Amino acid sequence: MTSPQYASEIRAPGKHRLLLAGSGSSLRSHEVLHGPVTRYPTARRGHVGHFIAPIEDSGLRGRGGGWFAAGTKMRAVAESAAARRKAPVVVANGMEGEPRSHKDAVLLQRSPHLVLDGIALAAATVGATATYLAIHEGSPVYRTVATAISERRNAGVDPVPVELVVLPPRYVASQESALVQGVMGQVAIPAWGKRPFEQGSFGRPSLVQNVETLAHMALISRHGADWFRAAGTRDAPGTTLVTVGGAVQAPGVVEVDTGTTVSEIVSRAGGASSRVQAFLTGGYGGAFASASFADARWSPELVASAGGVVGAGVLVAIPASACGLLETSQIVTWMAAESAGQCGPCRFGLSAIATDFELLAAGQADPHLIDRLHSRLGVIPGRGACRHPDGVVRLAASALTVFAADVGMHLRGHCNRSAT
């Protein structure tokens, strides 16, 4: 049984769900708040568990960046497993390779058992015989998560105990095909032509879900699809976590209904701390958007139509004092170094555009730089084993548009802003 206060809080519009106060990281505090952990019966081999129905009805979409329908993905894994006669694997993605995102760490720190409930639900639904939770080396949540997992193991609540996997903290290791390799002890770099839901860890169909998605699933199984849809937009229902950074008074992770305006999200983070000239949206593989983006509503399609990217929920306010081109140069340089170096266009292309941006930001562009840069930005995408280069190109291209006035200044050798 849960408290009457919980019942009203979890149903209150505009309130927290994932980040509900008092959740606590222990199994006991979790069960006191959210009610006892369900012992989900594992689906029979070759079948999809009936817990999939509320997930499909809820319209939940993946919060790792792709916003793919969570129910559809689970069904694809279960069907692929049936066709191949192999037991599937569930991999919870808590890697958070995007440097500007902290939502997964905050969630795992505050409510690890919500994520672990979601893993148990997903495992039962697809009939998985192995489950993993992947975090990166040096993750601040290691101790909390390891404790939560051993608590559940000792209490015997999960038919398939979760194994904690710690992988190197590189950007591309979060990518699905990289992650399923990392889980099986191989180098976590993207693979080409192998789709995890068909051939993932140990050659088995693998369900890779972001930890926030799994936490939502745990709440949907408790409160139902209608409850979930009571918050957020019709096309991307529910609440979602956003890491708000840059020129705001209280940088951090907020939970908002999808469809909330960007300006409201900024005020949830204490409001702007200085004049904002632009936003970095979606992280280092996302896009810059101009100041008018403040009016946009936070859902994947609505943000995209306003020139931004929701991705894994990153929103950074760029102050008027910062040089957008210098910021871009630093990001592209960092992202180029994060390339796994497997694919030519990424390995050589990203460092080439990093150099272009470095020269541009320093006011040392040659007369052909802009044409060359545009041509490179056109040539690189769609040619890698993963979307890492595509994301960097999108970010770089958006910088040339959003900071167009600065580009003009820099081509004449001037910059009247300083770096943040």
Place this chain on the structure above:
Amino acid sequence: MKMTVDPTVCAGNGVCHELVPELIALDEWGFPILGTGASDRTAVEVPRAIATHAKRAASACPKLALKVK
């Protein structure tokens, strides 16, 4: 018939472009661009008329990164 290149295996030798320039362009670093699709340029449909050239290119790839199926 479809031609694909595994970009993780391709080393940019450029032999494929020499043999089927109709289907494969090279970028400034010598790596192949297949077709003109926007989101996926690691695969391209092979017209029947140049199927023989395409197969020859696949078998000539020093890394066996190019496949025709």
